[in-house]
Amino acid sequence: MLIKTTNLNYTFRSKEQVLFNLNLEVPAGSIYGFLGPNGAGKTTTLKLLLGLIQIEDSNIKIFGHDVRDNRIAILNKIGSLIEQPSLYQHLTGYENLKVFGLSYGIVQARIIEVLNIVGLSGAVGKKVSAYSLGMKQRLSIALALLHDPELLILDEPTNGLDPNGIVEIRGLLRQLNQKYHKTILISSHLLSEIEKIATDVGIIQHGKLLFQGTFIELQQLQSKHSFIEVRVNATQEAKDLLDDKFKVLLTGDRLRIAYENDQQIAEINQDLASKGIKVYQLGLIENDLEELFMKTISK
Amino acid sequence: MKRFFLNVKAEFLKTKGTTAVLLTILGSVFIPVINLVICMERPDVMVGKFGAEPWLVFVKFNWKNVAAIILPLYGILMTSLIVQIEYRNNTWKQVYALPRRFADIFFSKAIVIHSFLLSFLLFFNIAIVLSGLLTSQINSKYAFSWDGVPWELMLTTTSRIYLGLLALMNIQYWLSLRFRNFVISLGIGMGLWIVGIVLMDWDKIVYYPYMYPFLMFFTDFKVHPETLLKLKIGSAISFILFLVLCYRNIYKLPERG
Numbered sequence: 001m002l003i004k005t006t007n008l009n010y011t012f013r014s015k016e017q018v019l020f021n022l023n024l025e026v027p028a029g030s031i032y033g034f035l036g037p038n039g040a041g042k043t044t045t046l047k048l049l050l051g052l053i054q055i056e057d058s059n060i061k062i063f064g065h066d067v068r069d070n071r072i073a074i075l076n077k078i079g080s081l082i083e084q085p086s087l088y089q090h091l092t093g094y095e096n097l098k099v100f101g102l103s104y105g106i107v108q109a110r111i112i113e114v115l116n117i118v119g120l121s122g123a124v125g126k127k128v129s130a131y132s133l134g135m136k137q138r139l140s141i142a143l144a145l146l147h148d149p150e151l152l153i154l155d156e157p158t159n160g161l162d163p164n165g166i167v168e169i170r171g172l173l174r175q176l177n178q179k180y181h182k183t184i185l186i187s188s189h190l191l192s193e194i195e196k197i198a199t200d201v202g203i204i205q206h207g208k209l210l211f212q213g214t215f216i217e218l219q220q221l222q223s224k225h226s227f228i229e230v231r232v233n234a235t236q237e238a239k240d241l242l243d244d245k246f247k248v249l250l251t252g253d254r255l256r257i258a259y260e261n262d263q264q265i266a267e268i269n270q271d272l273a274s275k276g277i278k279v280y281q282l283g284l285i286e287n288d289l290e291e292l293f294m295k296t297i298s299k
Numbered sequence: 300m301k302r303f304f305l306n307v308k309a310e311f312l313k314t315k316g317t318t319a320v321l322l323t324i325l326g327s328v329f330i331p332v333i334n335l336v337i338c339m340e341r342p343d344v345m346v347g348k349f350g351a352e353p354w355l356v357f358v359k360f361n362w363k364n365v366a367a368i369i370l371p372l373y374g375i376l377m378t379s380l381i382v383q384i385e386y387r388n389n390t391w392k393q394v395y396a397l398p399r400r401f402a403d404i405f406f407s408k409a410i411v412i413h414s415f416l417l418s419f420l421l422f423f424n425i426a427i428v429l430s431g432l433l434t435s436q437i438n439s440k441y442a443f444s445w446d447g448v449p450w451e452l453m454l455t456t457t458s459r460i461y462l463g464l465l466a467l468m469n470i471q472y473w474l475s476l477r478f479r480n481f482v483i484s485l486g487i488g489m490g491l492w493i494v495g496i497v498l499m500d501w502d503k504i505v506y507y508p509y510m511y512p513f514l515m516f517f518t519d520f521k522v523h524p525e526t527l528l529k530l531k532i533g534s535a536i537s538f539i540l541f542l543v544l545c546y547r548n549i550y551k552l553p554e555r556g
Contacts, residue, residue, distance in 0.1 A: 013553060047392070047554070047556075050392075050395075050396045051395075051396075051555075052392055052395055052396060052554065052555050052556050053553060053554050053555075054553055054554075054555075071398075072398045072399075072400065073398075075396060075397065075398040076398040078396075080393070080396045082392045082393070082396065082556070083389070083392070084389055085389075086388065086389045086390040086391075086392060086393035087388060087390070088313055088384065088388050088390060089387075089388055090315070090316050090317060091312070091313070091315060091316075095312060095315070098309075098312060099309045099312050099313055100309070100393070100397065102305045102306065102308055102309035102312070103302075103305065103306055103309055103397045103398070103399055104397075104398075105302065105305060143393070
């Protein structure tokens with residue numbers, strides 16, 4: 001494991017505990033999606049990993065070493081982006097990279113290289129204040145890549161981006177993982193934003209890790225809690241018919257039916273048709289993260 | 300050590316094109332330019348005022364406003380502006396996530412702040428000399444010559460005022476690091492300076508760091524030589540004291556950035 005936390009707890013000075021026995025495990029080479037709604041404890045966890053929040057008992061190991069005792073050596077191998085882009089707005093893109101590059105002892109060639117990787121080589125002389133949000137996010141990722149780190153910790157890198165920007169960043173992260181072999185820990189409050197790239201997932205809510213595993217395992221969990229919505233001409237009759245085999249909820253003039261696989265959807269349709277019930281509409285209900293949380297909690 | 304110098308260089312780069320640079324340049328030449336204009340406009344008053352030692356009077360004429368008002372206010376404002384570069388851009392967390400030790404971050408920024416202050420003092424002294432020489436060039440009734448420039452007096456005064464500013468700068472550095480809101484550090488700094496002005500007649504004013512620049516200039520050390528020693532010791536002790544307090548307090552903060 002590249003990152004491993006053992007029963008990580010954190011309490012703010014206001015005595016509010018925000019993390020409870022967090023056992024985060026990020027495998028090397030993975031894109032680890034750290035999911036949770038706003039206020040779940042994602043940023044606090046990432047700040048603890050980077051040593052931005054200091055704690056007495058560190059239960060965090062990165063690259064196999066304790067963060068508290070080996071902070072500088074560990075940070076040499078981590079590139080990060082925490083919350084909104086942290087850039088000097090009055091400086092150009094190039095100057096921003098130079099400022100941070102000096103701390104790493106980076107040469108100019110590497111700055112040009114990372115600008116090419118993130119596709120910003122055409123905007124190096126422009127002041128960051130004139131950048132779009134997407135460009136700022138790209139520059140922040142360039143900054144995180146400057147010293148060629150093994151691990152990238154990115155806190156909501158697609159926050160505030162339009163759909164195009166999200167797709168671009170997603171493509172960039174996939175490229176960084178596959179072509180440049182970076183392990184990426186990426187936090188988000190939207191499952192849809194990272195489900196296309198994450199190989200591993202951790203779901204956090206109220207400071208507790210509710211789920212951790214591969215994305216395939218998450219999909220299996222998700223499918224157990226998936227629903228279709230059906231509109232028919234005889235709602236009550238349809239409910240009575242399906243109640244024995246499925247979990248059916250009546251919501252207005254529609255039925256919400258839990259299913260586990262595609263075969264069951266076909267079966268539902270077939271059962272209704274065979275009893276002469278007319279199916280006007282049959283559709284999947286997208287499982288958003290919030291719903292999945294609720295289901296994961298109630299599991 | 301090489302890494303530390305590179306970090307100092309990075310800290311300087313961050314100030315490029317900021318208000319702190321403009322403030323240093325304009326603030327340092329402001330009084331000499333004003334005095335140049337006064338000399339040009341009122342030679343009837345000013346020529347007689349300078350007497351037999353025009354440079355000595357002219358240097359003091361320039362220094363009195365700078366030591367009493369401009370420099371303390373500049374120190375308060377400039378320190379806040381430089382630290383604000385990080386707060387305004389939300390970059391503190393990025394800085395602390397770099398593989399840099401706390402001492403490296405703390406002192407590299409402090410060096411930039413003191414470099415700005417020293418630059419102000421250098422520009423101000425150059426502006427005094429240029430202002431005097433230009434005055435003579437424009438109006439020959441003024442007797443400012445290159446040979447008569449009182450380098451020793453200028454160096455002594457500058458050194459004393461810088462020493463007097465050290466504690467104030469550290470307190471302001473502390474406040475600026477401690478409070479994200481620019482208005483708080485600025486407000487407390489200005490407040491402490493105004494309190495000093497109000498308490499000027501207090502017999503313990505030599506223990507009040509915000510008045511050290513004022514006292515370093517306006518005290519007649521020929522009459523009160525003991526006060527100079529008190530001020531020097533007070534400045535040095537309070538500089539070290541507030542440096543240690545500031546370092547410890549910021550280092551112990553549970554959250555950085």
